[in-house]
Amino acid sequence: MILEITSGEQEVLPGPRLFNMAKIKLKIDDREIEAEAGTTVLEAAKAVGIEIPHYCYHPGLSIDGNCRMCLVEIEKIPKPVISCHTRVAEGMVVKTQTENVKKMRNSVMEFLLINHPLDCPTCDQAGECRLQDYYMQYDRIASRFAEEKVHKNKMVDLGAGVMLDQERCIACSRCVRFCNEVSKTGELVLANRGDHVTITTFPGKKLSNPYAGNVVDICPVGALTSNEFRFKKRVWFLSKTESVCTGCSRGCAIEIHFEASKVYRLIPRFNPQVNSYWMCDEGRHGFHFVNENRILKPTKNGVEISASMAISYLAGEIKNLSPASLGIVAHATLSNEVLSILKELGTSLGTQVFFSRNEPHNPLSDHFLMTKDKNPNQMGINHMGFKPLSELTQGQSLIVINGLSKKDGELVTQKKAKVIALFSANESELSKNCSLVFPIPTFAEQNGHFTNGDGLVQAFKAAFKPRGESKEIGVYLHMLLAQLEDKKPRVAFGI
Amino acid sequence: MNAPKKQLVLTNRVGIPDSHTLAVYQKTGGYSKALSKTFSQTPDGVIEEVKNSGLRGRGGAGFACGMKWSFVPKNTGKPTYLCVNADESEPGTFKDRLLLEKDPHQLIEGIIIACYAINCHTAYIYIRGEFDLSYKRIHKAIEEAYAQGILGKNVLGKNYALNVYIHRGAGAYICGEETALLESIEEGKGQPRIKPPFPAVVGLFGCPTIINNVETLSALPFILSEGATAYKKWGTEKSPGTKLFSVSGHIQKPGVYELPLGYSLKKLIEENCGGMTAGKKLKAVIPGGSSVPILTAKDVETMMLDYESAIAHGSMLGSGGVIVMNEDVDMVWALKNLTRFYAHESCGQCTPCREGTGWVDKILYRMLHEGGTNEDLNLLTDISHNMMGKTICVLADAMAMPVLSYIKKFPDDFRNHFRRTGSSPRAKVI
Numbered sequence A: 001m002i003l004e005i006t007s008g009e010q011e012v013l014p015g016p017r018l019f020n021m022a023k024i025k026l027k028i029d030d031r032e033i034e035a036e037a038g039t040t041v042l043e044a045a046k047a048v049g050i051e052i053p054h055y056c057y058h059p060g061l062s063i064d065g066n067c068r069m070c071l072v073e074i075e076k077i078p079k080p081v082i083s084c085h086t087r088v089a090e091g092m093v094v095k096t097q098t099e100n101v102k103k104m105r106n107s108v109m110e111f112l113l114i115n116h117p118l119d120c121p122t123c124d125q126a127g128e129c130r131l132q133d134y135y136m137q138y139d140r141i142a143s144r145f146a147e148e149k150v151h152k153n154k155m156v157d158l159g160a161g162v163m164l165d166q167e168r169c170i171a172c173s174r175c176v177r178f179c180n181e182v183s184k185t186g187e188l189v190l191a192n193r194g195d196h197v198t199i200t201t202f203p204g205k206k207l208s209n210p211y212a213g214n215v216v217d218i219c220p221v222g223a224l225t226s227n228e229f230r231f232k233k234r235v236w237f238l239s240k241t242e243s244v245c246t247g248c249s250r251g252c253a254i255e256i257h258f259e260a261s262k263v264y265r266l267i268p269r270f271n272p273q274v275n276s277y278w279m280c281d282e283g284r285h286g287f288h289f290v291n292e293n294r295i296l297k298p299t300k301n302g303v304e305i306s307a308s309m310a311i312s313y314l315a316g317e318i319k320n321l322s323p324a325s326l327g328i329v330a331h332a333t334l335s336n337e338v339l340s341i342l343k344e345l346g347t348s349l350g351t352q353v354f355f356s357r358n359e360p361h362n363p364l365s366d367h368f369l370m371t372k373d374k375n376p377n378q379m380g381i382n383h384m385g386f387k388p389l390s391e392l393t394q395g396q397s398l399i400v401i402n403g404l405s406k407k408d409g410e411l412v413t414q415k416k417a418k419v420i421a422l423f424s425a426n427e428s429e430l431s432k433n434c435s436l437v438f439p440i441p442t443f444a445e446q447n448g449h450f451t452n453g454d455g456l457v458q459a460f461k462a463a464f465k466p467r468g469e470s471k472e473i474g475v476y477l478h479m480l481l482a483q484l485e486d487k488k489p490r491v492a493f494g495i
Numbered sequence B: 001m002n003a004p005k006k007q008l009v010l011t012n013r014v015g016i017p018d019s020h021t022l023a024v025y026q027k028t029g030g031y032s033k034a035l036s037k038t039f040s041q042t043p044d045g046v047i048e049e050v051k052n053s054g055l056r057g058r059g060g061a062g063f064a065c066g067m068k069w070s071f072v073p074k075n076t077g078k079p080t081y082l083c084v085n086a087d088e089s090e091p092g093t094f095k096d097r098l099l100l101e102k103d104p105h106q107l108i109e110g111i112i113i114a115c116y117a118i119n120c121h122t123a124y125i126y127i128r129g130e131f132d133l134s135y136k137r138i139h140k141a142i143e144e145a146y147a148q149g150i151l152g153k154n155v156l157g158k159n160y161a162l163n164v165y166i167h168r169g170a171g172a173y174i175c176g177e178e179t180a181l182l183e184s185i186e187e188g189k190g191q192p193r194i195k196p197p198f199p200a201v202v203g204l205f206g207c208p209t210i211i212n213n214v215e216t217l218s219a220l221p222f223i224l225s226e227g228a229t230a231y232k233k234w235g236t237e238k239s240p241g242t243k244l245f246s247v248s249g250h251i252q253k254p255g256v257y258e259l260p261l262g263y264s265l266k267k268l269i270e271e272n273c274g275g276m277t278a279g280k281k282l283k284a285v286i287p288g289g290s291s292v293p294i295l296t297a298k299d300v301e302t303m304m305l306d307y308e309s310a311i312a313h314g315s316m317l318g319s320g321g322v323i324v325m326n327e328d329v330d331m332v333w334a335l336k337n338l339t340r341f342y343a344h345e346s347c348g349q350c351t352p353c354r355e356g357t358g359w360v361d362k363i364l365y366r367m368l369h370e371g372g373t374n375e376d377l378n379l380l381t382d383i384s385h386n387m388m389g390k391t392i393c394v395l396a397d398a399m400a401m402p403v404l405s406y407i408k409k410f411p412d413d414f415r416n417h418f419r420r421t422g423s424s425p426r427a428k429v430i
């Protein structure tokens, strides 16, 4: 899978710079351009929309200069140079489109393909493979290779859910550099020499770090694939939506890849303020709740009923309760929008709003991305001023949104409180025992914002419509208030 | 070995019994005049003397030695390192081995001079893994030098510290390339680094580093003790001094010869080496190690052993490994022999080298065993052009240049391996 921008619509996001560097004037393909001192020719070209093809260069990794695809010509330099490594200089004249440059690209493509198995029909990468893309863009020449290809192992389970096909590897070393420089765990190496080079782990060792899934993303070809995603879907059937990971309070920017209301994978989306190009494996694999175990219809005592019937029952119960004996429990996984609706509901009913949250279910947190707080929007909760559930009074009736943590569940039992209605996307102990259950969409099915642990507000977008009969909270509350007041609601919720 | 009759620069002790010992080295003038001259000058004075001598690197590239030293930045606050390239693995080259086995103290003295010039207190000798006697001799010599206070805290009682370490290679040709050598010392996989930065600025452990060949350094004691002018008495104006040539192949007397640069290649073969074996005719000569373009017998007539004449003959002086081939040699077979080596030794980083070396080797294998076509020759030529000048180090060029020159200079040998297509009369009858 290719994360970086290859062409087209994406905007160019400047990386963080410590100093405001001097501008340098140079010429690329007869265009006068300006670039900051220290920028490479490849980056300077990219910033003005001139795409120089490359495999081993990745903006989030050190420069290795091995693939030789980005060779360009520079006036006054006798040999072609790699643009990923060459820094801009005043008055430099760069040529990326000469016959010689084109021939060099064709030859690198030819070299890369001579020992490549060309098994696109059975390769998961097909459709997002840089070999395929560049072949179509730059090469389109029949192979002159008439010899036997080098054969290597086609199925090596590297560990961490990553599968390696050594024959497809183009030895770009991106995955090696990732493990050395980003996860800093150094499990991968390029062993052997010449056309026998191959990615491997040290004897007896496995790829095992909490960020290992990123190597699949940055592998420009089909050498590294994800066990989870392999053979599940041809990538050209997938649609993409910008979202935010719900795994922890880091809130990594991600893309949801989906088809027909089913999520197939999450991949990181570049955000220099949060996650750069990366995400952790826990977040990456944390989408199954969107596809599985869903509550798709409202139920009363386990029997499916219509949403309006269910709302009538709820309205009936609320009418019999004093505002003080009713409580609303929000959740730290809900969007700012939903939280503010719940706050408004609390105000209009005169009831308290509490919150529950995901307890840290494993101690994984580190100095890179993962945080201890396994909630995407604890900050939102804090900003709204919701109370912790420990302030619950004896025997209170609760409307719970999304669920209760184990600890909060115990508290509810202790205080002899009662959950009269649950709004949730997924089945749980609580949903089985609660008399009134309303299906709501997951983060993948709605728009909204989360405020991450550093206070940064990020938008996520609906990939597809709410599944089954699930409705956004706002829709239910709209119906509820109408019933409670037996007229049109006073407050118009932002739906 | 063929001990030269008159006094030369590098091989004067070769032939003297126990020439590798400190006792013999000191008895024959070692560790005295050259070092006292060195320490009586400023480091820049030493660099100047070496520049004046015109000494060029003998590892293959022929880069001016004093000039290279002057690239070391001063006052960086970092240590400077010297790495001695004793990885000698170029096919046909075995001259550094002679110096390591017969005169290791001359090398150590050269190391002291070079280190003083570049203000370096730590030197590493990177020695080819397969070199056994060489390793033992240089190891012993270093021990002797430490014991005598020639190395260590105070070199010869001077306020100058120098430690020398030996690092043994593990059998990779590529580790002779200077930046792969640095990687290897740093315990990495032997893979060349992208340049710039050049090692003189960012080298071993990120510090300024000079890499010099064994033969280059071994010439320093002479240059310092006798002076640049004495050194320049030998050789040509542009290629001064003497050089070792390791001659192998179909000649009567293979071996290492120290010759003044500019010496006639023909004379070397016919006189010094006693001519061809078994009365055969000369067919081809590789003048500077396997990586340089080949010469025909006609080229040999006029070729002089200096950098300029080699270039004028379309080849290079390289490491001075002279491989002589007689009329019976099939040049396709000879080339296949080399391409196998380069395909095996390519470190595999750069696409053109990783894939190209193996591809060329397979085409030649097919030509030899199943027959080739004119297309194959065009393909070999094109692949070679696609490899040259496009990679991190010049190993790709080191294979491409021989391929191009063998095809150009011996086209008939390749045609002999063309497939014969359906032209036999029998085939027609059937």
Ligand SMILES: Cc1cc2nc3c(=O)[nH]c(=O)nc-3n(C[C@H](O)[C@H](O)[C@H](O)COP(=O)(O)O)c2cc1C
Pocket (backbone or CB within 6 Å): B056, B057, B058, B059, B060, B061, B062, B063, B065, B085, B086, B087, B088, B089, B090, B173, B174, B175, B176, B177, B178, B179, B211, B212, B213, B214, B216, B217, B393, B394, B395, B398
């Ligand atoms: C593939 C390759 C192999 C090399 N092997 C050697 C070697 O074995 N010994 C050596 O002295 N130089 C070797 N060199 C040359 C070194 O990179 C370097 O130029 C040399 O050690 C510099 O020393 P000099 O300036 O004293 O010649 C090799 C170069 C390449 C590209």
Ligand code: SF4
Pocket (backbone or CB within 6 Å): A116, A117, A118, A119, A120, A121, A123, A124, A125, A126, A127, A129, A130, A131, A132, A168, A221, A222, A223
């Ligand atoms: S890596 Fe790319 S070119 Fe190779 S088989 Fe997979 S899709 Fe095809």
Ligand code: SF4
Pocket (backbone or CB within 6 Å): A168, A169, A170, A171, A172, A173, A174, A175, A176, A199, A218, A219, A220, A221, A223, A224
């Ligand atoms: S496995 Fe992929 S990322 Fe790693 S070196 Fe091979 S092609 Fe590059």
Ligand code: SF4
Pocket (backbone or CB within 6 Å): B174, B191, B192, B345, B346, B347, B348, B349, B350, B351, B353, B354, B391, B392, B393, B394, B395, B396
């Ligand atoms: S040219 Fe060959 S040997 Fe040199 S760095 Fe590239 S792949 Fe390695």
